[in-house]
Each structure stands twice: as C-alpha cells, then as structure tokens.
Amino acid sequence: xAGVTQTPRYLIKTRGQQVTLSCSPISGHRxxxxxxxxxxQGLQFLFEYFSETQRNKGNFPGRFSGxxxxxxxxxxxxxxxxxxxxxxxxxxxxRTGDTQYFGPxxxxxxx
Amino acid sequence: AQSVTQLDSQxxxxxxxxxxxxxxxxxxxxxxxxxxxxxxNQGLQLLLKYLSGSTLVESINGFExxxxxxxxxxxxxxxxxxxxxxxxxxxxxxxxxxxxxxLTFGKGTLLTVNP
Numbered sequence: 001x002a003g004v005t006q007t008p009r010y011l012i013k014t015r016g017q018q019v020t021l022s023c024s025p026i027s028g029h030r031x032x033x034x035x036x037x038x039x040x041q042g043l044q045f046l047f048e049y050f051s052e053t054q055r056n057k058g059n060f061p062g063r064f065s066g067x068x069x070x071x072x073x074x075x076x077x078x079x080x081x082x083x084x085x086x087x088x089x090x091x092x093x094x095r096t097g098d099t100q101y102f103g104p105x106x107x108x109x110x111x
Numbered sequence: 112a113q114s115v116t117q118l119d120s121q122x123x124x125x126x127x128x129x130x131x132x133x134x135x136x137x138x139x140x141x142x143x144x145x146x147x148x149x150x151x152n153q154g155l156q157l158l159l160k161y162l163s164g165s166t167l168v169e170s171i172n173g174f175e176x177x178x179x180x181x182x183x184x185x186x187x188x189x190x191x192x193x194x195x196x197x198x199x200x201x202x203x204x205x206x207x208x209x210x211x212x213x214l215t216f217g218k219g220t221l222l223t224v225n226p
Contacts (some may be wrong), residue, residue, distance in 0.1 A: 004154075025128055043201065043216040056213050085122055097145055097205075097212045098162055102155040 001027055004103035006091050012109045018079040021106045025072050025093030032074040033100060034066060049074055062081040086110045113204050114136040117217035118211070125225050126194055132187040132220045134202035142204040145183040146176055149199045161185065197224045
C-alpha cells in the first residue's frame with residue numbers, strides 16, 4: 001500500500017498571503033489529522049477529519065481551517081499568513097484510531 | 112487531557128553503547144502509547160506501540176519499550192546503538208476507544224550516536 005502523501009513538500013509565502021496544503025491518506029483510511037511542528041512548540045494537533053466532518057480541533061486561531069473530500073483526501077488552509085506560521089505541517093491517517101501513520105510533511109516558510 | 116514528558120532533550124552516546132530514552136505521561140483515561148522516530152527533513156515513522164497485552168514491545172530494528180502503568184512510563188531502550196539510529200525520537204499517547212484520535216506528543220529527544 002502507498003503511504004500518506006503530502007503536496008507540496010516545500011512552500012515559500014509572504015506575510016498576508018494564504019496557502020493550501022494537500023494530504024492523501026493511506027487507501028482505506030477515513031480519518032485524517034493535521035499537526036504543526038515548530039522548534040519552539042513541538043508537535044501540536046490542529047484538527048482531525050472523519051468522513052468529511054471535522055471531529056476534533058486543537059487550539060489554533062480561525063485562520064487555520066481544513067476540509068475533507070469524499071475520497072478521504074484532505075486539505076488545510078492558512079489565511080493571512082504570519083511569520084510564526086513557518087513550520088513543518090504533518091498529515092496523518094488512520095483506519096481504526098489506534099495507530100496513525102504520517103506523511104513526509106510540507107515545509108512552509110513565511111517571509 | 113493527556114500530557115507527555117520526555118525527560119532528556121538530547122542524548123549523546125557512542126556507537127555500540129546501550130541507550131535509554133525516557134518518557135512519562137499523565138492521563139485521566141486509558142491510553143495507547145507510541146514511539147515515533149524522525150530523521151532530518153522527513154516525517155514521523157512509527158517505531159513501536161503499546162495497545163494492550165504484553166507490556167514489553169519490540170521493534171524490528173532492535174528497540175524495545177516497556178509500559179509501566181504504576182509509574183506511568185514508557186521508556187525506550189536499545190542494547191547497542193548504530194550511527195544510523197541518530198534521529199529525533201518522540202513519545203506520544205492517545206486515548207483508547209471513542210472518536211478522539213488526537214495524539215499528544217512529548218517535546219522529543221535528539222539521539223546522537225558518535226563513532
């Protein structure tokens with residue numbers, strides 16, 4: 001089975017812009033979660049989608065949003081980018097909830 | 112709510128030496144426990160997990176971890192490390208059952224294996 005894929009792998013944006021990241025889960029996995037990884041805050045949970053519905057949400061501002069499509073692929077969007085949004089954004093998928101498998105991440109740099 | 116504490120942010124060791132990376136957790140509900148490894152410029156790879164059953168779990172590359180419920184710990188060990196084990200290691204927990212699949216991570220331990 002193919003693993004979790006994320007596109008693009010690298011992005012450079014400027015403050016105030018918006019960005020959309022994409023994640024394709026492992027085939028058969030209906031849950032997709034997003035995490036932000038920074039040197040200062042570590043790995044933080046953003047949100048989780050299951051069957052096109054957001055089920056859980058972390059403590060992030062409303063500028064961070066996401067959605068899931070009927071084929072379980074997910075996108076996350078960050079609007080009005082700030083310098084502090086520079087991070088590695090990781091997507092993970094799971095079939096049963098007991099084990100999550102991660103993609104390679106998207107490295108976002110905000111200038 | 113859960114929290115995870117990794118007691119060492121950096122652990123330098125020499126090749127072929129034993130290593131222990133420490134992890135303690137706090138939770139008001141039952142949890143599953145995980146160790147993930149991250150190599151530079153890569154995502155997280157699952158190293159091993161404890162879901163139920165034997166409290167000692169092993170990975171295919173020689174790591175093992177033991178779930179200790181009374182001490183709320185899940186320390187990671189390897190009897191003899193290799194240069195290729197140099198990476199950052201993350202301990203994580205998630206609650207058992209239900210529909211909350213959120214993983215809570217520790218801050219990570221950077222393992223550096225020197226020749």
